[in-house]
Amino acid sequence: MNEVVIAAAMRTAHGKRNGTLAGIHPVDLMADVLTALVERTGIDPAGVDDVVVGCATQFGDQSSNVGRYSVLAAGWPETVPGATVNRACGSSQQALDHAAHAVMAGQAEMVVAAGVESMSRVPMNAAKEAGFPYGHRARARYGGREFSQGVSAELIAERWHLSRRELDQFSAVSHARAAAAVDAGAFDEQIVPIDVAGTAFAVDEGIRRGSSVESLAKLKPVFAEDGVLHAGNSSQISDGAAALLVTTPQRAKAAGLTPFARYHTGAVVGSDPVLMLTGPIPATEQVLKKSGVPLSQIGVFEVNEAFAPVPLAWLKETGADPELLNPLGGAIALGHPLGASGVSLMTRMVHHMRARGIRYGLQAMCEGGGTANATLVELLA
Template structure:
């Protein structure tokens, strides 16, 4: 079987809700990173076999196959196709997985994977305004219990015994690590500025410097009166996009490109759809088993910070080194633009691996409905 390698990865800065990126259509934001990827690598867009594009809320600005429309917005030739993938929050991580699988199988030679979400323009939960997504059979199976991610995060906190102090300490740490990464220029290489009203926007907008457990303690719980989850220890509603170029080692050589990392292994798994957000735990075990690696072999982990109890429960179950978990901060600090987050996390994972010379990195995302992706990549340069 052929290999699959990542040649380059780019992302926009992450805009906060109703912030700097809120006036930009999802197709234009997507087209911006596609164009930047082509410019940086020097590839001819006409040679791209397909664009696999993650997006969660596929209505309004993000309807009608946003993956295909992104190609047109980038100014790429009309013959280049595009498809939109929805695996909830893991949509663009699934796009990366699917792109790698297609390259390894010999069906594609050069493919772009990524995703977008403009949550300012297409609000979270907007798809529920026209119907019931779960349907009567599923609701009956689970005794009509509410499928709510916030309540799922509360159930995780209860099951693993995390109190308000613990989750708030984790959230404050996310902000501190993200601030340090921004100040150190860790993201500079893969971040492409977006021009808005004549000004270049080039920094993640959601960061709240000086966040502490004491400041977070003042916030009221969002889902239960006596709960631990609130706006400060949950991921931020955001806007953003990211894209990766994936090919084979041989094709990269032909194009004069130097691969950054090799796609090593991928796995998906399901879990309790009511607690919903524990999927990264079995997905991690599954991908490690498939890769023939142990948790100690992995130099850095990106576990999406949908809510603070998610990575904390993952850490408790896997026994991973806490110092290797989300060392650059995460979605609590800088935001979670749903369909773009998987690809955005991959750019962060690559940045950490390259900066520290780490051979293996593992990324995993909890997803609505109780599924999760887990992906291992191997540094080549």
Template sequence: MRDAVIVDAVRTPIGKRNGSLAGIHPGDLTAKVLTALAERNGFDPATVDDVVWGCVSQVGDQAGSIGRVGVLAAGWPESVPATVVDRRCGSAQQAVHFAAAGVIAGHYDVAIAGGVESMSRVPMGSARAGGEPYPPSVLDRYGVDGFNQGIGAEMVARKWGMSRTQVDDYSARSHERTAAAIDAGAFDDQLVKMDELTVDEGLRRGTTMEKLGGLKTAFDENGVITAGNSSQISDGAAGLLITTGDYAKQQGWTPLARIHTAVLAADDPVIMLTGPIPATQKALDRSGLSISDIGAFEVNEAFAPVPLAWQAEMSADDDVLNPLGGAIAVGHPLGGSGAILMTRLVHHMRDHNIRYGLQTMCEAGGMANATILELVA
């Protein structure tokens, strides 16, 4: 029986908006990740059956089938194909699901899954180009003029009774944990070496509740959501080398983890951000595991209420929820975040001998991916 294993996972440091990575074309960010994977693992790029690459705003600098552009920018053989996936914020996580499914089905022996987003060069919302993505049939169904994730985050906060203090406290924790992880060298082995940037750029050391409390709310003057308790707009890319356990053995590779369970779920598109809750439950049900079996959770910090609501429903221990901080501290390059989180997760599992890890993230339209990884002993 074929399986799907992660042999290696790498990422660029995450650059802040208009920061150190803004001058790099997203095709070249992709190429840096692909090149690093080949160099670290000694494979011939010609053996790669497909590059499955996440990207949300596929316009402008990201319009030309950015996965294929990255293959060419890396100097890989023209025989290496690529495709681009858009499941909104979960695009790169979905790329992993597709690559794993292809490996298990026998369509691939070797696949690279990951994603990229340069939000400095291709601002969020660029793909709309003056159009309206929602027809009256959808808007009328929900009685809305449109869908807004920030308003959704406010709805989550109200539904779960979250105070401004609670969401700001969580946000300060994200910075604290990220700073501790950086100082401990937790990310060193996963980062692509770059002249432009050597460490995640968005971290604001010394973030305090007092500083966060002084920020104005962004979507509702009586609400709780501010720039300080939301994910940062940023640039970055990540990729994972995926194959079967047998093929890895043939190549002399020692896998990091096996892709144990991969599921999808969807929920109310107006509140939008609650999908990780049913997705996690579905993954646990399908895997036969319980919350207590999972030693680390990556729940994307799109807004602080997202992991807080998830935690309230799933009763996960605080010390295993986003133990390295998250997107509030370092940013959320939309199409790359799924692979960035999985890179962080799989290396954390290896470094701390954690058998099972679970990753989930909210996505526009109320959708969510959930993936359970199992450490390969």
């Protein structure tokens, strides 16, 4: 199999719901990142074999193959194809897997793995309101129980004995780490500024400085009257886009690029669709087994903060060092633009690895319907 490397990684700052990016069509937002990819790498887009874009809510403004129309909106040659992938919150992490598999197999030499979501323009439940998702037989298989991520998060908190105070403490740390990363300039190189009415938007919009257990304690539970989940310990509804350039070492060298990291191993698993957010636990187990790399050798973990119980349950099960988990903050502070989050997390992680000389990084993402992706990458530069 061909070796696969990530030769470029970039993202927009994440806009909060109905915030700065809300007025930009998701195709245009993705196109801005594709344009920046060409400007920053100097590649000829005509040489890109495919563009695979994750997008979770393919409805309304996101209904017509966002991947293909983003290529056209960016002014790339019509000969460059584009596709759109939906694996819920892990859509763009799956886009990376698709890109890597194509390059590994020799069916492509250069693929863009990307993601976009405008949750301001296309609300998460828009498709549900227009029809009957899941179908009768899938619902009947699970006794008509609700496929709800919020309910799942409450069940996880109960099963792993996670108190509201623990969840709120984790959430406050997420905001503090994200704020510290912004202040240190940790995101500067990776962010693609987006022109909004003549002003460059380049700082993640959802960070709440000074968040504390005391301030979060004032928020009311959302999913159960006596529950522990609320807006402050859940991921933020966001808008954003991100892209990775996936290729071979030889093709990267020919293009004058120094790759960030090698795509080492990927895994995807299915899990209980009712308790749907536990998938990162078996996905991590599988990717470690496939790779042969022990947990002790991994220097950074990105486990998506869909809800605070997800990474905390993952920590309890894996025994990973909490100091190495989401060191720059996560979706609770930085936002979770569903289809873009997988590539956005990977962008943060590979830049962090390069800045700190970290050899191995592992990313895992819980996903609606009870699936999860895990990806292990190895530093090259």
